[in-house]
Amino acid sequence: MRWRPTWSFARGAMSDPTMKPASTTIPAIKKLFRLQWEEVQQKHVLLYPEGMVQLNQSAGEILKRCDGVRSVQEITTDLETAFNHKGLEPEVLSFLEIAHGQGWVEYR
Amino acid sequence: MDKAGLNTADQGASSVVIRPPLWLLAELTYKCPLHCVYCSNPLDYASAGKELSTAEWVRVLQEGRAMGSAQLGFSGGEPLMRDDLIELATEGRKLGYYSNLITSGIGLTEAKIKALKDAGLDHIQVSFQDSTKELNDFLGSTKTFELKQKVAHLVKAYDYPMVLNVVIHRLNIDHIEKILELAQSIGVDYLELANSQFYGWAFLNRDHLIPTRAQLTAAEAAVQRFRERIGDKMRVYFVVPDYHASRPKACMNGWGAVFVTITPDGTVLPCHEAKMLPGIRFPNVREHSLKTIWHDSDAFNRYRGNSWMKDPCKTCPDKEKDFGGCRCQAYLLTGDATNTDPVCELAPHHYTVEDAVANAEREQPKITRPLVFRLDQNSKEFCKPSA
Numbered sequence: 001m002r003w004r005p006t007w008s009f010a011r012g013a014m015s016d017p018t019m020k021p022a023s024t025t026i027p028a029i030k031k032l033f034r035l036q037w038e039e040v041q042q043k044h045v046l047l048y049p050e051g052m053v054q055l056n057q058s059a060g061e062i063l064k065r066c067d068g069v070r071s072v073q074e075i076t077t078d079l080e081t082a083f084n085h086k087g088l089e090p091e092v093l094s095f096l097e098i099a100h101g102q103g104w105v106e107y108r
Numbered sequence: 109m110d111k112a113g114l115n116t117a118d119q120g121a122s123s124v125v126i127r128p129p130l131w132l133l134a135e136l137t138y139k140c141p142l143h144c145v146y147c148s149n150p151l152d153y154a155s156a157g158k159e160l161s162t163a164e165w166v167r168v169l170q171e172g173r174a175m176g177s178a179q180l181g182f183s184g185g186e187p188l189m190r191d192d193l194i195e196l197a198t199e200g201r202k203l204g205y206y207s208n209l210i211t212s213g214i215g216l217t218e219a220k221i222k223a224l225k226d227a228g229l230d231h232i233q234v235s236f237q238d239s240t241k242e243l244n245d246f247l248g249s250t251k252t253f254e255l256k257q258k259v260a261h262l263v264k265a266y267d268y269p270m271v272l273n274v275v276i277h278r279l280n281i282d283h284i285e286k287i288l289e290l291a292q293s294i295g296v297d298y299l300e301l302a303n304s305q306f307y308g309w310a311f312l313n314r315d316h317l318i319p320t321r322a323q324l325t326a327a328e329a330a331v332q333r334f335r336e337r338i339g340d341k342m343r344v345y346f347v348v349p350d351y352h353a354s355r356p357k358a359c360m361n362g363w364g365a366v367f368v369t370i371t372p373d374g375t376v377l378p379c380h381e382a383k384m385l386p387g388i389r390f391p392n393v394r395e396h397s398l399k400t401i402w403h404d405s406d407a408f409n410r411y412r413g414n415s416w417m418k419d420p421c422k423t424c425p426d427k428e429k430d431f432g433g434c435r436c437q438a439y440l441l442t443g444d445a446t447n448t449d450p451v452c453e454l455a456p457h458h459y460t461v462e463d464a465v466a467n468a469e470r471e472q473p474k475i476t477r478p479l480v481f482r483l484d485q486n487s488k489e490f491c492k493p494s495a
Contacts, residue, residue, distance in 0.1 A: 032269045032297060034206060040128050040176030047206035049231040049269050049298060052130065052178055103340065
């Protein structure tokens with residue numbers, strides 16, 4: 001048995017050919033990942049085999065809503081209501097582009 | 109209670125910010141059906157104390173989680189040799205860990221795979237020693253190849269994410285294309301080609317295991333071709349062979365920074381090799397809480413931050429990047445853990461690595477001893493008489 005964890009935190013997730021999301025896109029977190037709130041770190045993290053992605057607040061709030069049911073438009077509306085802040089769609093779209101490129105989300 | 113290993117005052121490391129141990133490695137047992145020539149367990153594992161009980165492990169898992177540990181590894185030895193693994197996996201899930209089983213696959217029956225899934229185990233990493241039956245079985249000194257194949261397919265059938273781990277070295281590196289094919293045929297999510305690092309049993313067998321530069325170059329090219337062919341279906345990690353690097357690895361992301369290992373008898377280490385370092389009394393979870401050990405013990409503060417460094421590390425702009433490399437490697441190759449890791453081309457002892465690499469380039473490398481397998485009778489030879 002052997003264990004080489006030095007690279008675990010450094011390694012990125014899978015890269016995907018970048019696809020541009022749209023208002024009607026329905027994003028879902030890929031099965032390989034588990035999103036969870038970490039009390040000690042005070043942030044959302046994506047957990048995957050032997051690794052962890054530490055997310056900032058907006059990334060966490062967006063990913064939390066990527067349930068494979070709601071569209072980008074519905075996610076945006078929900079965020080705008082929750083944070084009382086209009087015009088969030090461009091931010092949601094640009095984050096999803098990154099998240100998809102990193103292989104964290106897939107489009108349904 | 110022996111307080112000798114603990115700092116009562118905030119000496120030395122007081123200026124260093126202590127972050128949570130995000131990664132907790134639970135080495136449940138040193139028992140193992142395999143006898144790999146590069147095993148990372150200590151040479152004297154046979155002298156370890158009594159294994160922690162289920163209740164003691166549960167307490168450790170609770171304490172770790174409260175401190176912010178998020179990744180949990182069940183390792184060993186072979187963790188499946190513990191009959192409470194399902195209970196511990198259940199506890200791990202309940203506490204909110206992402207739990208990883210690091211296994212040889214031996215003992216992983218279909219019933220166990222299912223029970224572990226129901227318990228909430230997140231991921232299984234299966235190790236192979238080689239892509240061929242002959243070499244796989246030789247390196248581990250057991251007949252396990254066919255069984256491992258069966259297990260690997262079952263892990264996928266039960267929908268676990270799967271990492272296939274193969275330790276790469278002189279004896280199997282020429283099979284890298286076959287290893288890639290094996291991983292593809294199983295349908296693994298990640299393939300970790302872990303170039304052997306030279307500690308413990310691998311250090312003992314180093315002359316047999318260091319590849320030539322030509323072997324490494326060919327292997328890297330094969331991995332690159334495979335990546336281009338397969339795209340994003342599988343992620344292949346080619347762990348840097350540090351003897352062939354010019355700068356040291358950022359070992360454990362720093363001493364006592366993110367990683368904590370608990371050995372089968374409850375000894376707590378900043379990495380799974382550190383027990384070899386002399387003059388450090390590593391604390392035990394039977395004596396202190398994990399929190400006290402992580403924050404206050406001399407062992408965990410010894411090489412935190414960079415106040416312990418000597419030159420060339422002390423004045424090096426990369427000291428925050430690589431933390432001076434690996435303390436265990438510095439000790440193994442120079443006899444002093446505070447020296448710069450000799451992998452670094454700036455290290456005064458860099459010649460020790462260069463000599464070993466040069467030896468590997470010879471047509472017939474000089475061999476200090478025949479291959480030593482990780483066997484209880486061999487380990488007993490390394491057990492020092494207890495004081």
